[in-house]
Amino acid sequence: xxxxxxxxxxxxxxxxxxxxLVLAGRQRDAGDYFLGHRGLxxxxxxxxxxxxESSVVTVISVPGLAATGNLTFLQLPLGYLVGRIGVAALLLxxxxxxxxxxxxxxxxxxxxxxxxxTAAAIFLGTRSVADAVRVFxxxxxxxxxxxxxxxxxxxxxxxxxLIYTWVGGIRAVVWVDVMQxxxxxxxxxxxxxxxxxLAGGADAFxxxxxxxxxxxxxxxxxxxxxxxxxxxxxxxALLASAxxxxxxxxxxxxxxxxxxxxxxxxxxGSGLCVIVLFALFLLVGTSLWLAGAAEPGLRSDAIYPxxxxxxxxxxxxxxxxxxxxxxx
Numbered sequence: 076x077x078x079x080x081x082x083x084x085x086x087x088x089x090x091x092x093x094x095x096l097v098l099a100g101r102q103r104d105a106g107d108y109f110l111g112h113r114g115l116x117x118x119x120x121x122x123x124x125x126x127x128e129s130s131v132v133t134v135i136s137v138p139g140l141a142a143t144g145n146l147t148f149l150q151l152p153l154g155y156l157v158g159r160i161g162v163a164a165l166l167l168x169x170x171x172x173x174x175x176x177x178x179x180x181x182x183x184x185x186x187x188x189x190x191x192x193t194a195a196a197i198f199l200g201t202r203s204v205a206d207a208v209r210v211f212x213x214x215x216x217x218x219x220x221x222x223x224x225x226x227x228x229x230x231x232x233x234x235x236x237l238i239y240t241w242v243g244g245i246r247a248v249v250w251v252d253v254m255q256x257x258x259x260x261x262x263x264x265x266x267x268x269x270x271x272x273l274a275g276g277a278d279a280f281x282x283x284x285x286x287x288x289x290x291x292x293x294x295x296x297x298x299x300x301x302x303x304x305x306x307x308x309x310x311x312a313l314l315a316s317a318x319x320x321x322x323x324x325x326x327x328x329x330x331x332x333x334x335x336x337x338x339x340x341x342x343x344g345s346g347l348c349v350i351v352l353f354a355l356f357l358l359v360g361t362s363l364w365l366a367g368a369a370e371p372g373l374r375s376d377a378i379y380p381x382x383x384x385x386x387x388x389x390x391x392x393x394x395x396x397x398x399x400x401x402x403x
Contacts, residue, residue: 076221080393084221087258087397088235091251095239098247108244109176110331115249117337117344120328123252124345125352126401127324131213133356134259134402139375141360142368145290147302152353154311156346161312162320163339170326171335178326198323213399216380220396232400245331259398260355265391266382267359273386274365283361315346 076084140148175181183191214228223231239247271277283289293303300306319325319342332338359379363369368382383395 076393076396077389079389080396083390083393084397084400087400088231091235091254091401092239094251094254095243095247098243098250107246109327111244111246111249113331113333115246115331115333117332117341119249119253120332120337121341121344121348122256123249123328124319124325124341125348126252126256127328128318128345128349129256129259129352129402130209131216131399131402132209133352134263134399135212135216135379136376137353137356138360138363138379139377141288141357142364142378143360143375145288146354146357146361147290147293149291149350149353149357150293150302150304150307151311152307152346152350153304154308154313155315155349156311156343157308158312158315159319159342159346161316163342166320167329167335167338167342170330171338175330177330178321178323194321195323202324213402216376216383216399217396219377219380220384220392220399235400245327249328249331255401258394258401260352262391262395262398263355263359265394266379266387267355267362269387269391270359270362270366270368270382273367274362279365280361283365288361288364 137148169185170178170181172181173184175184179191179195182194210229210232211225213232214223214225217223217228217231218225221228239251243251271279280289293300294305295303296305297303329338329342332341363378363382366382366386368386369378373381383392387395
């Protein structure tokens with residue numbers, strides 16, 4: 076990377092660590108560590124949920140889907156929204172009954188200690204595997220763009236996240252999430268502007284429309300198509316019901332809300348934000364196709380990293396790399 080890009084990435088790392096350490100000094104007890112004394116604004120929790128469920132797959136692979144296909148992937152987050160509405164209506168009230176600090180406290184009160192221990196063990200096992208994949212997936216584009224080794228990328232991502240999470244508690248996690256979401260959304264917008272400029276401006280979308288690249292909905296009942304409206308609606312709703320109704324990562328953030336009403340606003344609002352976020356990165360992929368970045372034979376998940384490494388100007392490339400780190 077160029078010196079300016081390196082400086083921007085370093086600034087992001089220092090800011091993430093600094094924010095986490097500053098907020099760590101405001102903790103007074105375990106309730107503050109796990110719930111932030113339920114004093115966090117609903118909009119911050121909403122953005123934190125969006126940042127939590129997003130990953131390098133959102134930043135790297137979603138643009139690749141649009142660059143090599145169309146926008147039908149956007150049908151999936153519509154199902155996510157439906158699932159969130161169901162969770163907000165049916166499950167959240169139970170979590171706010173009493174003074175529960177975690178989702179597992181609720182399980183213990185309702186079903187006993189064995190249910191709590193079993194659910195916690197399943198979460199730790201599945202989350203360890205999922206986050207290992209997530210961090211490894213982040214290290215791959217970092218290696219392409221920065222020429223870091225895979226172990227170096229994994230170590231950098233893991234250490235930064237571990238320090239501010241361990242020291243800062245839920246308050247640090249939420250506010251760093253908000254900052255991170257802002258970083259990679261800004262990187263996505265910057266890429267969209269640059270790619271459209273290379274493609275000849277917004278009028279280039281006419282070419283994409285004629286090529287079928289802007290198709291969003293597929294109402295067919297085909298079982299062979301990857302993304303259909305019905306598959307996205309049903310599958311997305313079921314997935315969101317499980318992940319946002321029982322997953323510790325999401326429920327813990329919701330429990331930090333000031334009230335049940337705020338938790339519902341944060342959860343449903345996050346569904347709307349995810350639709351906008353996916354739309355942004357799908358349009359980034361379409362703009363990369365218009366700019367000629369989707370070369371024949373190139374893997375879909377290599378299109379965006381290749382564009383960052385070769386086509387983005389100094390400064391913007393560093394911003395997008397910081398966004399990839401933020402999405403880890």
